[in-house]
Amino acid sequence: MSCQNKDKYYQHTLKKEIHFKGKGVHSGKDVSMVIKPAPPNSGINFFRSDLSGYKSVKAIFKNVTDTSLATVIGNGDFIISTIEHLMAAFSGLQIDNGEVYLDNYELPIMDGSAFVFTEKFLRAGKKQQKAARHFIEITSPVELSEGDTFVGVYPDNKYNITCSIEFKNPVIGKQVFSTEIIPENFVEEISRARTFGFMSDVEAMNLLGLGRGGSLESAVVIDEDTILNPDGLRYENEFVRHKLLDCIGDFALIGMPLLGHIKTSKSGHLFHNKFLHFLFSQKDSWRTRSFV
Ligand SMILES: [Zn+2]
Structure with a gap:
């Protein structure tokens, strides 16, 4: 090696x-x-x-x-x-x-x-x-769903994530992306994917006084079937790649690296957090492991 x-x-x-x-x-x-x-x-x-x-x-x-x-x-x-x-x-x-x-x-x-x-x-x-490094190794599947939101983790000798999203909006539609979370892939495939929002939400958020620091410089903004950013997208499926980025960030809150395959569908920050609480209550489904 x-x-x-x-x-x-x-x-x-x-x-x-x-x-x-x-x-x-x-x-x-x-x-x-x-x-x-x-x-x-x-x-x-x-x-x-x-x-x-x-x-x-x-x-x-x-x-x-x-x-x-x-x-x-x-x-x-x-x-x-x-x-x-x-x-x-x-x-x-x-x-x-x-x-x-x-x-x-x-x-x-x-x-x-x-x-x-x-x-x-x-x-x-x-x-x-x-x-x-002390890894959390998944030893048997753990799954949680609520309506059509789903997160599962499965045994794997690597750290993989498969993310899927589905929006009625035609610019996004259904997108699936899967990759092994290693530095090369993170830099090339994930790190540049931007957060996104809908013009209708931007208006709603402005009314709530939120999103004050948001603009076309800091997000992809969609207005019905149009992307408002003049330079368009950075990846054809930038939306699902950003969801995968968010998933990496939320699962980083395990506080230790993961050995396992995460699969998510229509999930987000709230459900990721719920899932982590659930995962760590399932004490027979994971163990800690180091290799040196
Ligand atoms: Zn994000």
Whole structure:
């Protein structure tokens, strides 16, 4: 087995700290974000540098407090909002440990995908740490459905996701996408897929005072049968690829890498979180495993 292959069995952090500036998509608030390397076995932790005492919260599914528009984690009296695309970049690039400092409550949306996070992570580089990665290995199928929403995980010696969506809107229709979640595939096939919304929802969200930071720079916007972004789509099936990106981000909240095949149909942040609570109550269906 080559070094490259063994690499995935060790924990990693970033080689150096990186900086971002942007706007929260729902809050419209300016935010600066700094991501720093972190010690082995610490996971991904978020800190609010604008609050006294650098309050922190760990990025795990038990700390999710809201999923109505985005995935929000919190710790008592404070929240961190819209973490899913950054979490997808950590998971997709197999970066296990990091400290994320924000001077506001919502992460910057950047271009609506994980592209900017991914680019900067790649430029900073990964550092291997002297600790084994502890995987959650699925040992028997776990399935959960509600109406036509479905999530299942199945035994697999790799980490695969198959995502399917179906919208009445003719621009989207029915789309299915499946890939192994390894850095090469994440960078090429997933990281650039942007979030999307419908003009009718944009109007609705404006009425609610949400989506203040949203625009054609940070989302694909569909008006009936037309894509309003002048440059069109980045991938022919960008919509389902973005849903897969969201799925990676939400399952990153296991806090450990997964060995298994996730299949989702018409799912979203709320149901992903429900599923994770259900999965970890099924103690005979998974075990932890390391390889070094
Ligand atoms: Zn998303």
